[in-house]
Amino acid sequence: MLVLDATQTRAALPWDRLVKALGDMFAKGCVMPVRHHHDVAVPGEADATLLLMPAWQPGAYVGVKMVSVFPGNQARGLPAIHGSYLLSSGKTGELLAIVDGGELTARRTAAASALAARYLAHEDASRMLMVGTGRLSANVIEAHASVRPIRNVTIWGRDPKKAEATAKELGLKDLSVTVATDLETAAREADIISCATLSSEPLIRGDWLKPGAHLDLIGAFKPTMRESDDRAAERSSIFVDTREGALSEGGDIVQPIRSGVITEDAIRADLFELARGAHPGRRKAEEITLFKSVGAALEDLAGAVLAFEAQRDKR
Numbered sequence: 001m002l003v004l005d006a007t008q009t010r011a012a013l014p015w016d017r018l019v020k021a022l023g024d025m026f027a028k029g030c031v032m033p034v035r036h037h038h039d040v041a042v043p044g045e046a047d048a049t050l051l052l053m054p055a056w057q058p059g060a061y062v063g064v065k066m067v068s069v070f071p072g073n074q075a076r077g078l079p080a081i082h083g084s085y086l087l088s089s090g091k092t093g094e095l096l097a098i099v100d101g102g103e104l105t106a107r108r109t110a111a112a113s114a115l116a117a118r119y120l121a122h123e124d125a126s127r128m129l130m131v132g133t134g135r136l137s138a139n140v141i142e143a144h145a146s147v148r149p150i151r152n153v154t155i156w157g158r159d160p161k162k163a164e165a166t167a168k169e170l171g172l173k174d175l176s177v178t179v180a181t182d183l184e185t186a187a188r189e190a191d192i193i194s195c196a197t198l199s200s201e202p203l204i205r206g207d208w209l210k211p212g213a214h215l216d217l218i219g220a221f222k223p224t225m226r227e228s229d230d231r232a233a234e235r236s237s238i239f240v241d242t243r244e245g246a247l248s249e250g251g252d253i254v255q256p257i258r259s260g261v262i263t264e265d266a267i268r269a270d271l272f273e274l275a276r277g278a279h280p281g282r283r284k285a286e287e288i289t290l291f292k293s294v295g296a297a298l299e300d301l302a303g304a305v306l307a308f309e310a311q312r313d314k315r
Contacts, residue, residue: 002097009103012310015146018111025302026275045072055297060090097308108303114143119281120289121214125191126151132196133157138169156180195227206231211286226251230261236290245294
């Protein structure tokens with residue numbers, strides 16, 4: 001059995017191979033039961049969340065991820081997300097690998113957004129705004145830069161010092177990185193806006209989106225959470241990672257549907273349809289696109305298999 005720590009997991013999941021692995025898995029599909037989602041009380045703090053996400057390819061691999069999200073960890077200087085992935089044989093049930101769940105989650109989440117951007121962001125998109133300064137932020141920037149010619153990145157966070165720290169984490173050359181103090185100005189200039197926060201209130205306003213912009217919403221993973229307002233949903237061509245997940249958990253989709261601003265039919269396609277060529281994605285240069293992800297066990301399975309096979313082949 002392999003045990004892959006964060007460093008080994010990161011090395012085994014380069015962006016080009018990971019984005020391709022996710023695209024291939026969405027195109028082929030796998031068995032993906034509805035994930036378990038439990039609120040966990042933390043005395044004196046906001047509730048934590050426990051996620052259990054199983055998926056398997058019959059006869060090949062079986063996997064399950066256990067993830068905890070503790071918002072209060074930010075005050076302790078600790079990551080909000082912890083987790084592990086257990087990968088087993090789909091033929092014998094033998095445990096093959098334990099993969100660092102935090103690194104797997106961060107990279108596969110960023111890669112899913114990059115996969116979507118490959119279909120939805122303008123081909124010449126070069127200016128990116130990253131909203132959020134958590135563990136995901138540097139990954140999201142690097143993943144998008146692997147599929148689009150990103151040259152200028154602006155990072156916005158409630159704490160400018162954390163935004164500056166995120167900028168220093170980036171491992172990309174020939175990239176101009178600045179820290180924004182005015183979110184509206186930065187959003188109006190961006191070709192791609194990615195949000196990876198735990199916000200319960202809209203951060204990005206639809207009226208700020210310029211023609212041709214792509215809005216990538218990652219962070220809000222409960223119906224009560226959101227990163228964009230109703231106007232953003234109203235102006236955009238909407239795409240999601242999975243319809244079932246977005247319609248049950250994605251507040252940026254659920255809330256405008258409940259308020260009557262959009263209907264379920266406003267969702268043009270999910271990543272299954274995009275990867276299989278059932279929908280072309282962006283159709284016009286001036287089109288505003290919105291991608292909402294809440295995560296899917298398929299993405300974890302694709303990443304864990306890629307990491308396991310990469311490390312196994314080195315032995």
